[in-house]
Amino acid sequence: MGYVIYGDRRSGSAIVELCLAAAGVAFEFRRVPLEGDTQLGEAYRAINPMGRLPAMLLPDGTVVTESLACALVVAEAHPDAGLMPPIFSPARAEALRWMVLLAAELYPAVTRWDYPARFADDPAGVGARAMAETRRIWSLLDAALKPAPFATGERFGVLDAQVAVMSRWSNGPGAWVDAHCPTIAAITHAVATHPPVAEAYHRHFGPR
Numbered sequence: 001m002g003y004v005i006y007g008d009r010r011s012g013s014a015i016v017e018l019c020l021a022a023a024g025v026a027f028e029f030r031r032v033p034l035e036g037d038t039q040l041g042e043a044y045r046a047i048n049p050m051g052r053l054p055a056m057l058l059p060d061g062t063v064v065t066e067s068l069a070c071a072l073v074v075a076e077a078h079p080d081a082g083l084m085p086p087i088f089s090p091a092r093a094e095a096l097r098w099m100v101l102l103a104a105e106l107y108p109a110v111t112r113w114d115y116p117a118r119f120a121d122d123p124a125g126v127g128a129r130a131m132a133e134t135r136r137i138w139s140l141l142d143a144a145l146k147p148a149p150f151a152t153g154e155r156f157g158v159l160d161a162q163v164a165v166m167s168r169w170s171n172g173p174g175a176w177v178d179a180h181c182p183t184i185a186a187i188t189h190a191v192a193t194h195p196p197v198a199e200a201y202h203r204h205f206g207p208r
């Protein structure tokens, strides 16, 4: 058995799929449609009790959930792919900082935006504030990163996969991220046109 990814189009599974593509590793994709809330059903919760995509099965059958954990496991299992900057390097410290910000702060804000009724009796207010929070985070990341052409240098890595995928969710009305965050848009373009991962990117987000 090889890797198995549970995911859906345009979902967080894309982050892990891009990392696997960069490592040149084949995987089986098992679709769990978000439309209709299949992820909340008993069958999928047996794999991820949180009822969230993605989940990943390792070749030995180990279950990994949480998009960042999945991507880091892929990076560790395939070090030659260079998905993380070298250990103890300044670039790695920077990458870890922004990777955790995206996973721990931005992703939950996207959830509040996507599912505001889970969080309050005034869903519209929650959704609007969550959108504002994602824009605040993209703006600060846009100011901090100096792509060359990827987020921390010449090599595609886990942070690039997060930026490219999550910025598509937060683009929103008027393609806000692309219009206001040129650095984020440039990194996304670099990912979308990077041959090892372009096909996986386009599978989720279409041509760019």
Ligand SMILES: N[C@@H](CCC(=O)N[C@@H](CS)C(=O)NCC(=O)O)C(=O)O
Residues within 6 Å of the ligand: 010, 011, 012, 013, 034, 039, 040, 051, 052, 053, 054, 065, 066, 067, 068, 103, 107, 111, 115
């Ligand atoms: N912390 C989780 C968040 C995962 C998440 O929220 N995934 C979304 C899809 S992109 C989801 O499954 N949403 C469905 C739901 O919340 O019911 C991770 O990083 O994997």
